[in-house]
Amino acid sequence: MAAALAASLPTPQNAPAPQAPVHDAIPASMSKLIDIEADIPVQVVQLDAMVVSKIIQHSSTSHHSNIHGLLLGLDLDGILEVSNSFPLPHNTADEDDKSTKNLGRYQASMLRSLKEVRADDSLVGFYQATTMGAFFTQSLVDIQTVHQDKLRHGGIVVVHDVTQTKRGNASFRAFRLSKQFMVAQKRSGFSTQSLISNRLTFSTILEEVPIKIRTNPLLSAFLDNLTRPTPSAFPDAPSASAYTSSFPPSYSHLALGNATLSKNIENLLEALDAYKTEENNLAYHSRQIAREKTRAEQYIAKRKEENAQRVAQGLVPLPEEDIKRLFKIPPEPSRLESMLLLGQVDAYSKALESSSGTALVKMYGVKADAGTEL
Numbered sequence: 001m002a003a004a005l006a007a008s009l010p011t012p013q014n015a016p017a018p019q020a021p022v023h024d025a026i027p028a029s030m031s032k033l034i035d036i037e038a039d040i041p042v043q044v045v046q047l048d049a050m051v052v053s054k055i056i057q058h059s060s061t062s063h064h065s066n067i068h069g070l071l072l073g074l075d076l077d078g079i080l081e082v083s084n085s086f087p088l089p090h091n092t093a094d095e096d097d098k099s100t101k102n103l104g105r106y107q108a109s110m111l112r113s114l115k116e117v118r119a120d121d122s123l124v125g126f127y128q129a130t131t132m133g134a135f136f137t138q139s140l141v142d143i144q145t146v147h148q149d150k151l152r153h154g155g156i157v158v159v160h161d162v163t164q165t166k167r168g169n170a171s172f173r174a175f176r177l178s179k180q181f182m183v184a185q186k187r188s189g190f191s192t193q194s195l196i197s198n199r200l201t202f203s204t205i206l207e208e209v210p211i212k213i214r215t216n217p218l219l220s221a222f223l224d225n226l227t228r229p230t231p232s233a234f235p236d237a238p239s240a241s242a243y244t245s246s247f248p249p250s251y252s253h254l255a256l257g258n259a260t261l262s263k264n265i266e267n268l269l270e271a272l273d274a275y276k277t278e279e280n281n282l283a284y285h286s287r288q289i290a291r292e293k294t295r296a297e298q299y300i301a302k303r304k305e306e307n308a309q310r311v312a313q314g315l316v317p318l319p320e321e322d323i324k325r326l327f328k329i330p331p332e333p334s335r336l337e338s339m340l341l342l343g344q345v346d347a348y349s350k351a352l353e354s355s356s357g358t359a360l361v362k363m364y365g366v367k368a369d370a371g372t373e374l
Contacts, residue, residue, distance in 0.1 A: 040075075040077060040078045041078065041153065042075055042078060042079070042080045042153045042154075042156070042176075042209065043078040043079070043209070043210070044078065044079050044080070044209070044210050044211070044212060045079075045080045045082065045156055045158070045174040045209050045210070045211045045212075046079050046080065046081045046082065046211075046212055046213075046214050047082050047158070047172065047211060047212070047213050047214065048081075048082060048083050048084070048213075048214050049213060049214065049215040049216070049219050050083075050084075050219070051071070051082050051083070051084065051085045052170065052172065052213060054069075054085050054086075054087075055069070055085065055127050055129070055158070055160050055172075056160070056165060056170065058087045058129070059129040059160055059162050059165070060162070060165070062087075062090075062129075064090040066090060066139070067087075067128070067129035067162075068087075068088055068126055068127060068128045068129070068143075069085055069086055069087035069088050069126060069127050070085060070086060070088065070107065070110075070123060070125075070126050070127075071084075071085050071123070071124050071125045071126055071127055071156075071158060072084040072085060072086075072114070072119075072120045072121060072122055072123060072124060073120055073122065073124045074120065074122055074124070075124065075152065075153055080124055080125075080153070080156060080209075081214075082124060082125075082158075083120050084114070084119060084120045085127065086110055086114075088103060088106070088107065089102075089103065089106060111123070123147075123151060123155070124151065124152075124153075124155055124156065125147060125151070125155040125156040125157055125158065126143060126144075126147065126155075126157055126158075127157065127158040127159070127160060128140055128157060128158070128159055128160070129159075129160045129161075129162050130159055130160070130161055130162065131161070131162050131163050131267075132161070132163050132260070132264055132267060132347060132348055132351040133161055133163075133164075133171075133347040133348075133350065133351055134267065134271070134343075134344040134347040134348055134351075135159045135347070136202060136205070136339075136340040136341075136342075136343030136344050136347065137340065137344075138336075138337065138340060140157060141177070141205070141336070141340070143157070144157050144175075144176065144177055145177065145182075145185065148176065148177050148182065154176055154177075155176070156174045156175065156176050156209055157174070157175050157176070158172055158173070158174050158211070159172070159173045159174075159175060160172055161173075163260060163351070172211055172213075173208060173211065174208065174209040174210075174211045175206040175207065175208055175209065176206065176207060176209060177205065177206060177207075178204055178205060178206060178207045180198040180199060180200055180204060181198075181200060181204070181205050181206075183198060184198045184200055189334055190334040190335050190336040190339075191331075191332040191334070191335070192332065192335065195335060195339075200339070201339065201342075202339045202340065202342045202343035202346065203343070203346075205339065205340075205343070260355060261352075261355055261356065261359070264348060264351055264352045264355060265352065267348050268345065268348040268349065268352060271341060271344045271345045271348055272345060274341050275338060275341040275342060275345060278337055278338045278341060279338060281333070282333055282335065282338065285330065285332075285333045286332075286333075288330060289329060289330055289332060292327050292328070292329045292330070293329060295327055296326075296327040296329065299326065299327070303318065303320065306318060
């Protein structure tokens, strides 16, 4: 009966196979610009002048030492165009987990708001303010590691030196983690052998990317208007104040005193003390590891000697036990923190050399102008 009913039913027709979508080929003139697979590496970081002003304003008005924010933009034909940025709130150390959650909610809210107003909301990196060029910190490396794993092209970090800005030189440098550092972190950590095999030092942790500033005609005209002297509104004004300017001339470069010299020395001494403490900790852990390895080797030698005696007596040798279970040999500690501290010592030393050299030239110039013998 079932066979008869099945025979009476119409034979099902196979549904036609869906046709594969046809995509238009990318024009040859746009093949280099449309980098869908992120095959073109970032060769230049282009900062918009508005981003530069935002970073300088955030660094000059903040009262905290940890000054950082996010960079937004787009990578196009090997150029990472940073067109916008916004600061991140200060993260307190007392409530670490709560502050991290609040920071994540604030970041998501800002990106959502930027998207609603049709502004750039693509995250391309972050910026970090530092003093005296000492930007080798654990937090910078950790954040850049996350960005380099998650973001397109790995993202970049822009370091802004507040000390140089106060002297009239806006210092901006772009970095990303080197390939040797990423390989060492993913495979074997930062042990002594790993540092040797990957040729890692504090100077090879980060690789610098060329950076350039982009200014639009409107901003250039505004700055030119600010710097152009204008006649005074008072007709009987003296000749010294006959012309005024929004940016009066500064003679701070001629000052003989150096207010940052003592602070520079203090930071250098603190970095040296921290490096010495870290080296003492590494030496203590190394002694602990050597002590446990010696105990394990002595135990193995003793067991081999006992088994040799038992074999000579015709007895069954004792089984070899798991050394890792009997002796808990701790792993070799990471040397990343000591490398970062060495980078800070190097930065403070270079800043001290630059400031002291400039001050020495000023003092010799004053002596020569006063007519005294050098």
